[in-house]
Amino acid sequence: MATALRPPRLPAVPEQASSLHRLPKHRVAVTGRRSFAARAGSYPGNVGVPKQWYNLIADLPVKPPPMLHPGTHQPLNPSDLAPLFPDELIRQELTEERFIDIPDEVRDVYELWRPTPLIRAKRLEKLLGTPAKIYYKYEGTSPAGSHKGNTAVPQAWYNAAAGVKNVVTETGAGQWGSALSFASTLFGLNCEVWQVRASYDQKPYRRLMMETWGAKVHPSPSDVTEAGRRLLAADPSSPGSLGMAISEAVEVAATNADTKYCLGSVLNHVLLHQTVIGEECLEQLAAIGDTPDVVIGCTGGGSNFGGLAFPFMREKLAGRMNPQFKAVEPAACPTLTKGVYAYDYGDTAGLTPLMKMHTLGHDFVPDPIHAGGLRYHGMAPLISHVYELGFMEAMSIQQTECFEAALQFARTEGIIPAPEPTHAIAAAIREALECKRTGEEKVILIAMCGHGHFDLAAYDRYLRGDMIDLSHSAEKLKESLGAIPKV
Numbered sequence: 015m016a017t018a019l020r021p022p023r024l025p026a027v028p029e030q031a032s033s034l035h036r037l038p039k040h041r042v043a044v045t046g047r048r049s050f051a052a053r054a055g056s057y058p059g060n061v062g063v064p065k066q067w068y069n070l071i072a073d074l075p076v077k078p079p080p081m082l083h084p085g086t087h088q089p090l091n092p093s094d095l096a097p098l099f100p101d102e103l104i105r106q107e108l109t110e111e112r113f114i115d116i117p118d119e120v121r122d123v124y125e126l127w128r129p130t131p132l133i134r135a136k137r138l139e140k141l142l143g144t145p146a147k148i149y150y151k152y153e154g155t156s157p158a159g160s161h162k163g164n165t166a167v168p169q170a171w172y173n174a175a176a177g178v179k180n181v182v183t184e185t186g187a188g189q190w191g192s193a194l195s196f197a198s199t200l201f202g203l204n205c206e207v208w209q210v211r212a213s214y215d216q217k218p219y220r221r222l223m224m225e226t227w228g229a230k231v232h233p234s235p236s237d238v239t240e241a242g243r244r245l246l247a248a249d250p251s252s253p254g255s256l257g258m259a260i261s262e263a264v265e266v267a268a269t270n271a272d273t274k275y276c277l278g279s280v281l282n283h284v285l286l287h288q289t290v291i292g293e294e295c296l297e298q299l300a301a302i303g304d305t306p307d308v309v310i311g312c313t314g315g316g317s318n319f320g321g322l323a324f325p326f327m328r329e330k331l332a333g334r335m336n337p338q339f340k341a342v343e344p345a346a347c348p349t350l351t352k353g354v355y356a357y358d359y360g361d362t363a364g365l366t367p368l369m370k371m372h373t374l375g376h377d378f379v380p381d382p383i384h385a386g387g388l389r390y391h392g393m394a395p396l397i398s399h400v401y402e403l404g405f406m407e408a409m410s411i412q413q414t415e416c417f418e419a420a421l422q423f424a425r426t427e428g429i430i431p432a433p434e435p436t437h438a439i440a441a442a443i444r445e446a447l448e449c450k451r452t453g454e455e456k457v458i459l460i461a462m463c464g465h466g467h468f469d470l471a472a473y474d475r476y477l478r479g480d481m482i483d484l485s486h487s488a489e490k491l492k493e494s495l496g497a498i499p500k501v
Contacts, residue, residue, distance in 0.1 A: 146455060280360060
């Protein structure tokens with residue numbers, strides 16, 4: 015947890031200190047006793063793994079609308095969620111408490127890779143010729159290679175502590191499925207994953223990664239569930255969607271007493287767990303005397319963006335800083351920029367609670383862009399609520415511009431980004447070039463949520479000139495919006 019923004023006094027470094035202590039200050043990863051960043055050799059400091067998660071709802075002037083029961087359209091009771099989640103996650107989903115303590119067992123696993131590095135992209139700045147400073151908070155050092163472990167570990171631990179034996183979930187590109195597979199094996203859970211068919215075919219090594227950690231993986235839609243069989247009957251060549259995969263996983267959890275459902279984005283407790291990103295970043299920036307003018311992240315379901323942005327929103331609401339917040343989504347799935355703010359199902363089959371969110375309609379099937387983790391018809395209700403309050407902006411960007419930005423980033427900073435954060439990188443480059451035009455010396459902060467080592471087929475298509483920009487069909491969007499339930 016970070017509240018003070020004054021830079022802490024760092025100990026003087028002896029002249030003959032080791033090379034570790036003389037690393038450049040733009041590498042600002044301050045690390046835990048066993049984290050990847052410490053092993054990699056990053057600038058040392060005193061930022062540790064946060065002890066609490068932060069709940070933005072506590073500080074909002076207007077609270078978000080409640081979830082509704084899909085049958086009665088009445089506000090949910092905690093017991094309505096009991097078939098899907100253990101009691102503690104239900105409590106976290108519905109609470110308005112400001113801070114939630116992180117269990118020691120969860121922090122112990124976090125310390126395998128947390129704190130994650132905050133890195134200044136000096137070489138990218140030089141390439142762009144911008145007076146702006148660009149920082150990125152890099153979550154790719156986790157075992158699964160993305161931010162998803164921040165919530166996979168607590169979800170697995172709370173389920174195991176409740177005596178649950180089996181967990182099921184969906185995954186798009188595979189980052190979430192990989193993270194939950196890893197966390198499940200740590201806590202002795204059986205894990206079953208429905209992966210969106212387009213990503214299942216595009217990213218076979220993600221499937222192998224999940225299976226290596228002991229998970230059972232199905233392409234979605236599948237013939238394993240009633241929801242999947244109905245979807246396949248309607249379209250045998252369906253590329254799938256996150257909404258479809260959620261339907262299959264929820265069906266299995268709801269019909270098996272020994273099984274619970276885990277979700278990698280969208281819900282309040284997921285965004286809560288992800289705030290370890292922003293809490294660390296606040297202290298890391300304070301340690302070097304900077305505050306962001308712009309915070310940028312990609313949005314699919316919203317957990318990566320919210321995890322970085324929400325602690326900074328707290329500081330802005332308290333008058334301690336004044337950054338802008340910009341969410342970036344794919345042009346082929348423009349939930350915030352083209353969707354409507356309405357109650358809708360979180361899945362395609364209509365099995366989940368109704369959530370007030372920006373949605374393209376639960377029947378909407380996005381084109382199979384390479385950023386599979388952003389192919390979701392809805393948005394986290396809390397992100398949608400914050401957007402409606404005017405606390406943040408949103409934009410959509412085509413995938414070819416994103417991959418152009420990814421190459422600039424990879425060829426200067428060395429990290430090959432996953433397709434999802436290339437959206438944030440592209441938006442940051444736009445921002446930095448505008449600073450070049452105006453002469454403004456802004457501080458730009460990017461949520462760099464994972465690496466692209468399992469996404470090289472997408473880079474291959476871009477480098478060979480085979481990647482095309484995909485957009486949503488106005489007719490298809492009109493049809494899916496018409497299917498939103500009337501509440």
